[in-house]
Amino acid sequence: MDLKTLIPQKLKEKFPSAEFEVSDYRDELTIKFDKKDIVEVCSFLKSDSELEFILCSDITAVDWATRKNRFTVVYNIFSNKHNFRLRLKSDVDESDCKIDSVSSVWHAANWQERETYDMYGIKFNNHPDLRRMYMPEEFEYHPLRKEFPLMGIPGSLPLPKK
Amino acid sequence: MDQLEKEINPKILEALLASRNDYTLEDVLENEMILNMGPQHPATHGVLRLLLRLDGEKIIGCVPELGYLHRGYEKMAENMSYYEYIPHTDRLDYISPMANNVAWVLAVEKLAGIEAPKRAQYIRMMIAELARIASHLVAVGAFAMDVGALTVFLWTLREREKILDIWDILCGARFTNSYTRIGGVANDAQPEALAKAKWFIEQFEPNLAEVEQLLNTNRIFIERIDGVGVISKEDAIDLGFCGPNLRACGVEFDLRRNAPYLCYNEIDFKIPTYTEGDCLARYFLRLDECRESAKIVKQILDKMPQGPVHADMPKKVLPQKDEVYTKMEELIHDFMIVNFGINPPVGEIYHAIEGSKGELGFYLVSKGEGHPWKCKIRSPSFNNIQCLPKLVIGHLISDVVAIIGSIDPIMGEADK
Numbered sequence: 001m002d003l004k005t006l007i008p009q010k011l012k013e014k015f016p017s018a019e020f021e022v023s024d025y026r027d028e029l030t031i032k033f034d035k036k037d038i039v040e041v042c043s044f045l046k047s048d049s050e051l052e053f054i055l056c057s058d059i060t061a062v063d064w065a066t067r068k069n070r071f072t073v074v075y076n077i078f079s080n081k082h083n084f085r086l087r088l089k090s091d092v093d094e095s096d097c098k099i100d101s102v103s104s105v106w107h108a109a110n111w112q113e114r115e116t117y118d119m120y121g122i123k124f125n126n127h128p129d130l131r132r133m134y135m136p137e138e139f140e141y142h143p144l145r146k147e148f149p150l151m152g153i154p155g156s157l158p159l160p161k162k
Numbered sequence: 163m164d165q166l167e168k169e170i171n172p173k174i175l176e177a178l179l180a181s182r183n184d185y186t187l188e189d190v191l192e193n194e195m196i197l198n199m200g201p202q203h204p205a206t207h208g209v210l211r212l213l214l215r216l217d218g219e220k221i222i223g224c225v226p227e228l229g230y231l232h233r234g235y236e237k238m239a240e241n242m243s244y245y246e247y248i249p250h251t252d253r254l255d256y257i258s259p260m261a262n263n264v265a266w267v268l269a270v271e272k273l274a275g276i277e278a279p280k281r282a283q284y285i286r287m288m289i290a291e292l293a294r295i296a297s298h299l300v301a302v303g304a305f306a307m308d309v310g311a312l313t314v315f316l317w318t319l320r321e322r323e324k325i326l327d328i329w330d331i332l333c334g335a336r337f338t339n340s341y342t343r344i345g346g347v348a349n350d351a352q353p354e355a356l357a358k359a360k361w362f363i364e365q366f367e368p369n370l371a372e373v374e375q376l377l378n379t380n381r382i383f384i385e386r387i388d389g390v391g392v393i394s395k396e397d398a399i400d401l402g403f404c405g406p407n408l409r410a411c412g413v414e415f416d417l418r419r420n421a422p423y424l425c426y427n428e429i430d431f432k433i434p435t436y437t438e439g440d441c442l443a444r445y446f447l448r449l450d451e452c453r454e455s456a457k458i459v460k461q462i463l464d465k466m467p468q469g470p471v472h473a474d475m476p477k478k479v480l481p482q483k484d485e486v487y488t489k490m491e492e493l494i495h496d497f498m499i500v501n502f503g504i505n506p507p508v509g510e511i512y513h514a515i516e517g518s519k520g521e522l523g524f525y526l527v528s529k530g531e532g533h534p535w536k537c538k539i540r541s542p543s544f545n546n547i548q549c550l551p552k553l554v555i556g557h558l559i560s561d562v563v564a565i566i567g568s569i570d571p572i573m574g575e576a577d578k
Binding site: 025026028030054055056057058060062063074076080083085087106107108110111112115119128129131132133134135136137143144148150 | 171173174177180229232236237238241272275399400401402413415509512514525527535536540544545548
């Protein structure tokens with residue numbers, strides 16, 4: 001069976017109560033669901049013998065600025081077995097800016113989640129080492145949020161201690 | 163201890179100590195040492211900073227710190243048009259800028275629904291493979307220099323110089339090329355450039371064999387790196403190792419084969435793999451890949467089709483300069499594209515190519531405007547550095563230099 005129909009079907013069988021929003025754009029399959037299921041869905045996709053999404057290519061987020069659920073966390077995973085790329089998405093609202101960490105599923109997610117935290121301020125629950133990736137620890141802002149100005153905020157970066 | 167906390171951020175210190183919990187901070191200061199390596203260390207290939215926790219000379223903890231070269235390229239991409247961003251991709255992996263140009267335009271073309279003509283695709287394939295050779299030559303040379311074999315660096319850079327000369331003819335720049343355009347390449351490949359590429363490939367293999375002879379018969383070099391920095395196949399996949407480093411662990415994963423782009427379907431090539439997963443395997447693998455890339459370039463030059471190098475889509479593809487000066491329609495299109503951008507339809511895509519360091523991908527979100535709403539760079543070096551603590555723990559401090567050299571991180575790409 002075609003993977004594009006097989007994956008949503010398997011997910012619906014495994015998680016009957018969850019809602020999956022499937023879309024296909026430019027030959028890329030995207031599945032969107034609630035953030036509370038993220039760890040279960042990811043570990044199922046990784047461990048299922050018919051799918052085997054063992055590579056976690058990339059984790060990032062999108063800031064929609066004015067939308068109700070302001071952020072969308074995007075997971076980009078790859079199955080070596082089928083040479084198939086899948087994108088998972090989950091909405092996170094600014095008032096509850098948290099999502100469960102998938103670094104227990106793929107260890108590669110560790111730094112990718114740290115980078116997302118650094119750039120967007122989305123906290124990852126149960127992350128083993130949630131520090132900033134690029135910016136200094138003392139930095140208060142999250143640069144990839146849309147309200148952060150392109151030229152930066154003068155004086156926001158502390159000078160190195162003597 | 164107060165002194166230590168003043169110099170190292172407490173959170174970093176905590177991460178460093180988390181690797182073994184049976185020590186308290188007071189113990190550590192009596193028996194162990196915390197060593198700061200970088201960001202201005204010559205062997206860290208740029209501005210990588212490592213905090214090493216040492217027991218004698220053995221490493222028991224390692225925390226890499228990134229961000230010393232963070233220029234905010236993802237933020238900048240959100241504020242400029244798709245065309246304007248091409249020169250910025252040169253500065254990501256600055257050892258193989260051509261491959262980054264190719265990756266960016268392929269991602270934008272996928273988003274906007276443009277297909278470049280066949281000849282442009284072949285030229286892109288050729289420059290991507292030459293960029294891979296150039297990058298691996300620097301990697302091997304710098305790696306050998308890091309472990310003490312200085313001559314090799316000069317020999318490999320001499321070869322790389324010839325590739326830079328080809329780029330000089332192709333686009334007028336040797337280093338930051340910006341040669342590709344959305345829907346094609348900046349200008350057709352000149353016959354001189356193709357002839358030079360052909361000459362380069364012919365003389366490259368004997369020269370590479372010389373380099374190899376210099377290193378493979380060098381017992382000090384081989385013994386220095388054999389069995390150092392071993393990582394298993396499962397760990398490598400789990401930690402997100404990619405590119406040549408992953409293939410040196412025995413995983414046959416190459417996007418040119420697993421998710422073909424451009425015209426790699428029409429080319430016959432092998433994917434070299436090794437099973438050892440140590441520094442020596444990574445060194446051998448880079449040399450093998452250079453040879454395979456040379457074969458690919460040879461086939462590309464034989465098969466290079468004739469025809470245009472720009473897609474015929476005037477609303478999306480920038481017109482040629484001479485047409486802009488003489489024709490009304492082209493002038494209007496030029497004005498519209500430069501001022502308002504190409505406005506791809508609302509949607510999101512991810513496109514990755516097998517860059518010289520591994521999977522180089524761009525995730526783009528468009529809201530139908532002239533500039534991307536979101537651009538995420540999936541950089542291979544970032545993911546490779548993530549494996550560094552796993553590789554160095556248990557080794558001596560002098561091996562850290564060899565291991566960093568063997569995974570070939572480029573900080574411009576890792577820090578964005």
